[in-house]
Amino acid sequence: MKTAYKYRAYPSKEQKATLNRQMLLSKELYNLLLEKSKEYYRETGKTLTEYRMNVWITQTKKERPEFAELHSQVLQNVSKRISDAYRHFFRRCKAKKQGKNVKVGFPRYKNFVSSLTYPQTKGFRIEKKNAELSKIGSINFVNHRDIEGKTKTLTIKKTKSQEWYITIAVEKEDKPFISNNKPKAGIDLGISQYVALSDNTIHQNVKITKHQRNRSRLLQQNVSRKRKGSRNRKRAVIRFARYSEHIARIRQDCLHKLSCNLVHSYSFIAYEDLEIPNMVKNRRYAKSISECSWGNFTQMLQYKAESAGCAAVAVNPQYTTMTCSNCGNVQRMPISQRTFICEKCGMRKDRDINSSVNVLERATEGHSGSQACGDDVRPSARRAVAEEAGTIRVAS
Template identity: 90%
Template sequence: MKTAYKYRAYPSKEQKATLNRQMLLSKELYNLLLEKSKAYYKETGKTLTEYRMNVWITQTKKEKPEFTELHSQVLQNISKRVSDAYRHFFRRCKEKKQGKTVKVGFPRYRKFVSSLTYPQLGFKIKKKNAELSKIGSINFVNHREIEGKVKTLTIKKTKSQEWYITIAVEKEDKPFISNNKPKTGIDLGISQYVALSDNTIHQNVKITKHQRNRSRLLQQNVSRKRKGSRNRKKAVIRFARYSEHIARIRQDCLHKLSYNLVHSYSFIAYEDLEIPNMVKNRRYAKSISECSWGNFTQMLQYKAESAGCVAVTVNPQHTTMTCSNCGNMQRMSISQRTFICEKCGMRKDRDINASVNILGRALNSTSSNFDSKTVKATEGHSGSQACGDNVRPSARKAVAEEAGTIRVAS
């Protein structure tokens, strides 16, 4: 299992200058590599591989000795970033051909690079500082012990000029043990952030009017300053600091909520939402992107396994329109907050009714999924059925065994 630890770092004044200089050089190299691979593609019709980029870097170092200011691994990481950009571009092209609504943009030239990555070598982590080759030993706040094998180290500067060190590690997989708590379905919404099938509702933090106003004011302050001036720079930092502060408040709430959920349920089913599609609806765009459902479901997914919980996605089609009691389908306008079944007369909160349907759908498809060879078919990103792409095999097995349907050969 891959995890990452993030620490606040405090480089000295000189180190900051070195880091900024190295980031500037990284940006130059990134743009050079992009240009190079564009030209290469025009000439040969092939993409420039990461390996070839690295060879080219070594040659260029002789002509441009300033690149030797960076550690060689950091330089190689930049060619990885370029080829990743290409890979994502090709992936999105493919997805678009398959009929998905994705934006396809060709890799762009960078205006700045705000992080440096040491992929394998060139750094040493100590108790209170990290020694980075060609930069020096940088102090950081070690608030949490690192477990697992250290893979990479990234030093990053935020827009508000704060520095962070992120350490990626590889942990050993522990066998999956279910926490034997009840099962639940989740309906994600705007007015009620999370509605569970056992009638509980959890809210997200609301950004207050005061916070919104302050944010707007700080943004206005930026636009009032002359471009390129020192005061503008200061205003940008002030605005960035406040935005990051609010982002942390949201993040904190989502972390706590997802933590609580995976520890109080053994099975969580949620809707597979296509968020980019939904944001297109302009009336809801702002409130939807403020909800950060994608972020939240990601947290559920990665926290689930170690908490003994299985999180699965379900196709959300018609979950709000269907009666969770008798299965009757009826129209539901957005303003209708309670579901009143025309057939059996059941009354339930709109979102809770949906969450019951989501749980039902997940339990149905998990048992049938393991029944046949469809497990393989639901792997990958195309399937939106329950127990799809994001469920680890071990967790999958646990669901199947619990459902009591079939035995999974391991």
């Protein structure tokens, strides 16, 4: 199992200068390599492999000795980043061909690079309170928790608010799965009712207060009022970034606590496999949906589940809101309608709870525990929807 540990780091003034310079150089290298690979494609019709990029890097170091200021593994990681960018690009192309609604977006030149990665343990050594990075020096960090497992890579990153963090990726041994024997649950993800569970519990979303929103807006306005390139603008940018990160941390904290709570309370959790990019297109809800970070949350469920003795399973979300969890009748559900009242059997249930019961049922239907995605929508439901052509996009 792969995990990562993140620590706040405090490089010295000189180290910060070195790090900034190295990031500048790796940005330059990134853009050079991207240009090179485009050229190569134009000439040969093939993509430049990571190996060839690395060969090219070694040659370039002779003409441009400043690149030797970086550790060789860090330089090679730049070519890995390029080939990753290409890989994602091709994946998006494929998805587009299959009719999925994605922007393809060719890899772009970078304006800045804000992190450096040591892909092999040769370049770094971790001690109790400091990390020894080759060609940078020994950087202090706050060791708030011990590392378990074998260290693989180290990344040092600067945030927009000029804070530094190191992330250490480790490989842990897989432990045998032992179920915690708690009940099963389906969850419906929503906006204000963040999580609705099939056993009738509801967890509200984090409340970002009006004061917090206003302050954030004010700080953003401060940035746009300052002259471009001025020192004051730089300061305002940092202030705004610091506040945004503060609010993001409030959200993250809440998601961590909630996901932890859920995986420890249930042995099986079914959630909807939402296509978020499609939903964000609905402009009325775009902001609140992306603020919810459902993708982030389900990821947390996934990685926390196993060690807590819980299985988390994604389920096709189609028609979960529109189907009656009692009799299977499919009907229209406008977003304003908060209660599901079945036209056939008369069942009354909270809209989200009804949906979460459907999610659980879909996951356990037939093959329990497996990835119960896809074709298990009732045929009658499909017909009814085709006839009625409902226009609900969000949470349906």
